[in-house]
Amino acid sequence: MAATERIIFQPYIWGKPKRGSAQLEPGTPIVYRSVEEGRRRTDKVAAGGTSMAGALFVRMEVDEDAGDYGEPEILDSVGDVPEMEE
Numbered sequence: 001m002a003a004t005e006r007i008i009f010q011p012y013i014w015g016k017p018k019r020g021s022a023q024l025e026p027g028t029p030i031v032y033r034s035v036e037e038g039r040r041r042t043d044k045v046a047a048g049g050t051s052m053a054g055a056l057f058v059r060m061e062v063d064e065d066a067g068d069y070g071e072p073e074i075l076d077s078v079g080d081v082p083e084m085e086e
Helices: 035-046
Strands: 004-014 024-026 030-032 054-063 073-079
Touching: 004 035, 030 035, 035 054, 035 073
Parallel strands: none
Antiparallel strands: 004 024, 004 030, 004 054, 054 073
8 A cells, every 4th residue: 555645733732740840741643634624723723722732733654554654744833842853
């Protein structure tokens, strides 16, 4: 099977602190059919219309049969998100 494009919205929330300050935690990722659908959700987070701390909006090529996952292309990053490693 050929690789398919996946458009993923990854929300982040502030978790309850165990010790010290609150930790940024990933929420449940949402797969969208189009960039436009995901962009609407990202815009809502950027405007403060949700309880999310922030979100990453990415596109990547996936071949689940082969277990192949391409490098994510970050389409947008809003609010508080973890640092990305180079």
